Amino acid sequence: MRNQNIIISPGGLEAIQARFGLRVAAHLSESTRELPHDVSERLKASRELALERARLARRAVAATSTQTQSNGGTATMIFGGGSGSDWWFKLASIVPIAALVAGFFFIEHAHTREQIAAAAEIDAALLADDVPPAAYSDPGFVEFLKTPRD
């Protein structure tokens, strides 16, 4: 460093920098050993507070984990457990949906049949009954009679 003519390789320069940096760091470490008592005590209190928070956080994580396991256990009991419990769980989820869709189809089909039956009943009653004389004065009915049939 003193002789400006000396050429230092990049690796050598980094090594020199690192050596200097570590020496400075050693002095800094020495300075941390001489911290005032009140600062050390405050740091200790902070550390204890942090550890207490960590304990609480761990408990919360453990409680969540236990609850998840408990829920899993309940499902296992219901669906027989074992390696096939996932399969049973999926099946149990699909069955109600399939039943609901089938129910909709059945209701729709029954409703259509009911409407057809009602219409047929009305048609049969109309065809079987006599046409009242007043009907012939209705222009719509006259038009209907005039309409050619296939």
Added chain:
Amino acid sequence: MTEGHSLLASEKELSDFLKNVEKRAFKRALYAVRDDEAALDIVQDAMIRLAEKYVDRPVAELPLIFQRILSNATMDWFRRQKVRGAIMKNFSDFESAGEDGDFDILETLEAQDGSTASESAAEQVSRAQILLAIEGQIEQLPGRQREAFLLRYWEELDVAETAAAMGCSEGSVKTHCSRAVHALAKALKAKGIEL
């Protein structure tokens, strides 16, 4: 996941880690904010954040995470100060502290403890003055240079870890460190301090 669980930090490991890192963390914060109480608050905040949010992380990850948290906590402090309009006061403190290394002899003597009793008074004063001079120069480094320098050489993180902790590229870390080393070497040499 199962492999990770076996490496999770136990309470004792977390305690040992915090105990090991707390004084350096305090000093790092102090170099940045130059206020004991604020530095203590920052360290406490960083410790609590680590304990609450990263308790389930492997112990090997804690140093890097903690350094990142500490840096963020320090930045948060500066942001709050800026909001309060106190940043100008901090700059004026910076200028007065940097005035040519005049040491307060009472402060120097106050910093000594019983472990150095075997040294002569002159040696103790000289050693304490060197420490103060180094700390003074560290404080005067630009923030990013100081952070890179301290993470690399004091916390002994490698370049990649320092870059991760600082949220910058490895090239930037090398540049910051190089500049910091040159600035420190020049300033200490000017004070007649050889390391």
